[in-house]
Amino acid sequence: MSVAPEPIPAYSWDYAKVGDEAETISVLVRSADVEKYYEVMGGDRSSLSSPVAAERMMSVPIVLVRIFAPLRRHELIERQGAKYPAHPTPAIKWHCQVLVPIRVGDTIVSVTRVRDKYVKRDRHFLHWEVEARRLDENNTKVAVFNYVNLWDAGKKEDRLR
Amino acid sequence: MTEKCVRLSDIQRGNQLPSHIWNVTQKDIERFGDLLYPPSKSNPSRSGNPHIDKEYAAKHIYGGITVDGNHTVAVICEMLACWLPDGAMTSGDTEVNITFPNPCRPDDIIAIQASVLDTAQQPKGYLATFSVEGRNQNGKIIAVGSVTTRFPPDLSA
Numbered sequence: 001m002s003v004a005p006e007p008i009p010a011y012s013w014d015y016a017k018v019g020d021e022a023e024t025i026s027v028l029v030r031s032a033d034v035e036k037y038y039e040v041m042g043g044d045r046s047s048l049s050s051p052v053a054a055e056r057m058m059s060v061p062i063v064l065v066r067i068f069a070p071l072r073r074h075e076l077i078e079r080q081g082a083k084y085p086a087h088p089t090p091a092i093k094w095h096c097q098v099l100v101p102i103r104v105g106d107t108i109v110s111v112t113r114v115r116d117k118y119v120k121r122d123r124h125f126l127h128w129e130v131e132a133r134r135l136d137e138n139n140t141k142v143a144v145f146n147y148v149n150l151w152d153a154g155k156k157e158d159r160l161r
Numbered sequence: 162m163t164e165k166c167v168r169l170s171d172i173q174r175g176n177q178l179p180s181h182i183w184n185v186t187q188k189d190i191e192r193f194g195d196l197l198y199p200p201s202k203s204n205p206s207r208s209g210n211p212h213i214d215k216e217y218a219a220k221h222i223y224g225g226i227t228v229d230g231n232h233t234v235a236v237i238c239e240m241l242a243c244w245l246p247d248g249a250m251t252s253g254d255t256e257v258n259i260t261f262p263n264p265c266r267p268d269d270i271i272a273i274q275a276s277v278l279d280t281a282q283q284p285k286g287y288l289a290t291f292s293v294e295g296r297n298q299n300g301k302i303i304a305v306g307s308v309t310t311r312f313p314p315d316l317s318a
Contacts, residue, residue, distance in 0.1 A: 033196075040196045041239050059253035061242075063235040066197060088211035088221045091230035094259045101253025154222030161223065161263050161301075 011082035013117060013124040013151045022076035022112040026135065027068050029106045034060050059101035065143050068102060069110035069132035076112050085151070092125060093148035100134075102142050107135040115146065124151045169246075169312065172289050176277045181240040183271040183295070185228060190267060193232040228265040233304045237293050240273055241308055248313050252286070259293070259306035270298045278307060287312040 009015060037060075060068070077084050102108065109132070116127035130145040194213050200206065207213040211227060218226045234257060242250040265271060272295065279290040288311050295304040 036196055037235075040192045041235055059251045059255075061235070061251060062238055062255050062257055063231055066231055088218070088223075090211075090222060090227065090264065091261055093261070094230050094234050095257070097256045098253055101251075150222075158222045159224035 008081070008083045010085050011077040011080065012085065013126065015080070015082055016114055016117055016126055016151075017080075018114050018116060020076055020080050020114040022072040022079060024109055024111045025070065025072065026107050026109045027070070029060060029064075029068050029102060029104050029108060031104045033064060033067050034104060037061055037064055059098060059103060062096055062098055065096055065098065065102070065130075065132065065145055068106075068108045069130050069143060069145060070112075071128055071130055071145065071147055072112040073128060076114070085153075087153040089126075089149040089151055090154075091147060092150055093127075093146070095146040096143060097145075098143045100140060100142050102132075102134070106142075108132050108142065109135050109139075117151075125149065126151045169287060172245075172277055172280060172287075174277050174280055178241075178244050178275040178277075178291070180275075181236075181273045183236050183273060185265060185267055185269045185271060187226065187267040190226065190228055190232065193229060193235070197229065197231055223264045223266070226267055228267075228269075230259070230261050230304075233261065233265055233295065234259055236271075237273060237275075237295065237304065238308065241275065241291060241293075241310075244275075245310075246312065249289075249310055252311055252313050254285070254311035256309040257306070258308075259304050261304055263297070263301045263303050265295075265297065265303040269303070271295045271303060273304075275308075283311075285311060 074084055110130050112128060112130045114126060115129035118125050126149050128147045131141065132143040134140045134142050190212055194207065194210070198207065198210065209217050211218045211221065212229045215226055237259065238250055238257065273293065275291045275293045277289060278292045281288045288309065290307055290309040292307050294302060297303050
């Protein structure tokens with residue numbers, strides 16, 4: 001007689017534990033991603049093309065840390081034997097510190113973890129941290145990304161915000 | 162985007178940067194999505210993505226599509242990058258700290274203001290912190306926080 005598989009629980013705020021971690025991931029910093037960023041943002045690409053920029057060996061734009069050190073919430077949740085909530089989880093806070101230049105050709109090794117969970121004004125939040133290190137002899141820490149999501153489905157009045 | 166500042170002397174505490182108006186379009190939101198969360202084989206239509214999937218977004222918290230916070234941060238950083246000397250936002254010593262008190266939606270008109278909060282000459286270079294704030298056409302704050310960056314040494318001399 002076959003046994004029905006256990007339903008997969010949702011990664012609710014109660015289910016989440018501070019310290020939950022995703023597997024580490026390595027990502028090569030590719031010029032194609034930097035080019036695409038400037039193509040999409042229409043920003044000042046002099047940081048890529050000018051001789052001054054080349055001489056200074058500038059870092060990639062900070063938002064691209066999200067590609068080179070991805071926030072692996074879905075993978076973390078799966079690793080904890082759960083599934084992502086069925087509702088959106090809006091971003092509340094975005095904090096990134098780049099400590100040393102990240103350059104095309106670097107390989108970035110990062111890990112995503114639950115850094116904190118808290119309740120504020122009767123709403124539940126999850127705070128994620130991605131720690132990014134360069135694959136080099138010193139395992140140099142290059143960036144720390146902190147991100148907070150509202151983990152509730154929301155309140156009626158949110159539709160008017 | 163904005164007039165470029167090329168002298169460090171322009172970056173003094175209290176100085177206001179030229180404001181930037183961001184007309185938010187669904188097309189821009191989708192283009193940014195192509196960068197950060199492109200379609201995949203398992204989810205080619207990106208269903209369940211609150212920045213792309215209109216039906217899904219309509220059923221949930223804000224009742225419609227919202228702009229990805231990463232996108233808002235990118236717009237703010239590019240505004241500063243365009244105003245500051247080349248390389249100031251890509252020196253490899255930058256901190257961005259933004260909160261999103263209200264959602265940003267397609268067709269919003271966002272006015273982004275920034276001013277110099279603090280500066281410091283340090284051995285490793287010139288450090289500047291900017292306060293930033295984005296408000297929509299109704300005056301609601303959709304992003305607020307600070308950006309700190311260290312200028313490359315040759316600019317700091």
